[in-house]
Amino acid sequence: MKSPPSNEELCASARRGDASARNELIENNLGFIRKTANELWSSQRELNSDLLLDREDLEQEGALGLLRCVDTFDPESGVKFLSYAAPAVRNAMLDSIRERSRTFEAQNIGSRISLESAALYGTGKTPEQLYLERESFEELHAALGRIEPRQRGYIEYRFGFDDEDTERTLTQTARHFHLSESRARATERQALDDVRLELPWWY
Template sequence: MRGGDSRPQTKQEKDNARKTALESRVTSVSKNDTMKVYMGEIGQISLVSKREEAELAEAIHGFDDGAHDEARSTLIKANLRLVVKIAHDFKGLGLPLLDLISEGNIGLMRAVEKFDPIKGAKFSSYAAWWIKQSMRRALANQSRTIRIPVQSAGKINKIKSVRMKLTEELGREPTDGEIAEHLDFSERTVAGLRLADLRTFSLHDPIQQGEEGEFQDIIPDRRAMTPDQILGDVESVGRLLTLLDELEDRERLILKMRFGLDGYRARTLEEVSQAIGRTRERVRQIQNQALVKLRTLLADETGYASD
């Protein structure tokens, strides 16, 4: 049934539903085969030690064009598995896994050109920042809409799987209630996650028609540049807290409350607004201002580019 339509489905409608489910499965199998081939190929490439990384970086920045190209290729290939690992963290957020890997490889290539071993960072940690940045930009360009947290993306994938299974069994699109029953989710959760997966609504849309409150008020901020994402995998939490000490008291408190740092739980804009007695919009402005400062502090200390 759809939207309260209780009429029985025709044979044509049932056939179309089964056809759609089958096509989705075939496409998934094809992509899985491509991934298996790719993983098999990059799995045979040898990793390099930190000493070898330094030698390759020196060759890349040298004046011998032949040595530059060979060293660049070696360092890129040795880190392709890192791109795949990171891509899985962004899976389900708006781009297919293979597209994420492709974008991540672009970030890896930028990291290879910019890496300076003299600064003391391990290449994989340095490259992870560029890889994630490239993936985030691709996601942002793909859709100027809500970013779906990784944990929610996992639930969305489960909903899709059950929906496809029930479509085949029932010969029609299952209701949110039927999906919820199979997953032990609430019907409201299923409806909300399916809506989020459409990625076509505004953060300013009401949570429900006729009710007060917008989506942005109930969603903890998981967007592109959180404090831990700014640092990537480069440094420890202690380093992050040290950088936070450079901010104003109000900025530091808001970041800790918004992103669950230093013993705080992650809170929504509305919750922070109520806690500190400021409007949601003012909290958002202070948060964004603090993130810019934090990113600048990191760039000053490490030489990491901020673009």
């Protein structure tokens, strides 16, 4: 039995103009879109009535944000499509709220997160710094505890979450785990993707 297409495969088809692939891409990620909409909607219940805002409005905006990533997603980057698109989904919802109210302050429910910083490119900051800006230290460690032990060990050693509390370079980490640098880089990307999906701000 043929397995269903992945987000990355659907994205490629949608980019070629396949309308059904675009619809299926939304369906595949509808659970995530709904969780994000519920988080934002629940965080400002009193404001919702003034703005005549409901969760379905946010879900629709989130779906549009997801689709806008189809043309900009780079499958060669090693980042999963949902990891890349998740900030755009949230940002689309936040933009919709801002448009409904001039007095809305983004810091009440979270600031915008750029696609570049979410993918850890072009920020000039380490992944550890990015995470600690968004989540408490306890939440980060809880997220680490929910990923595979091999990936957790890699992240803890690489970014100094182990007993020595010292951040290592990619080369040092690759040598420690007896990996090539390319393999270590791929392991790091996958581990960071998994950690992001476990952090509360993705829900």
